[in-house]
Amino acid sequence: MNKNLIFKKEKIGLGKRKQAVARVFLISGSGNLIINQISGDKYFQFNTTYTNLIWLPLKKLNLNEQFDIIALVKGGGLTSQCKSIQLGLSRLICKLEPTNRNILKPLGLLSRDTRIKERKKYGLRKARKAPQYSKR
Incomplete structure (x- = not known):
């Protein structure tokens, strides 16, 4: 990515x-994907499922x-990260x-998935996992 580009x-x-x-950011070009200044395929460890999800909004259009x-x-x-890029791209389009x-x-x-990690509660090991119950 050119550092002189001003968005x-x-x-x-x-x-x-x-x-x-x-x-x-969208730039007119030939269909390259760059994530954090790294090629998209390399960033997502050559997993085509992630790259296909990102390109889905542009493919539909x-x-x-x-x-x-x-x-x-x-x-x-x-x-x-893949889903957040997809949402950002859809919003930008x-x-x-x-x-x-x-x-x-x-x-x-264009729908934001609002599910986030539930907070840990006191007296429990995780958000919902309780210590083992002992009757005697």
Whole structure:
């Protein structure tokens, strides 16, 4: 990624899932995926499921060979990072062209998954795991 590129705030798609937060940028190009300045395939350990999930919004709109995706991600695991990039990309596409919303919304690509880790409670080992009960 060229460090001289200056990204405008209105051209950023923000996606979140669990603890992962992704900032996504679209640049006209030939269909490259760059995550945290690393190739997308290498970042996701050559797992095609993750890369296919990220490209899904652009494939549904037949735009996958026209743009390069640049994402800055932190927090969470690989799956939640992948889903947060997908949400950020979908939001960015809708921000740039509002008519795309009608296509992406029924597919569930604009819905934020609000499930997060439940907090640990006192007297328990984890959020819900209790110590073993002894009758005698």
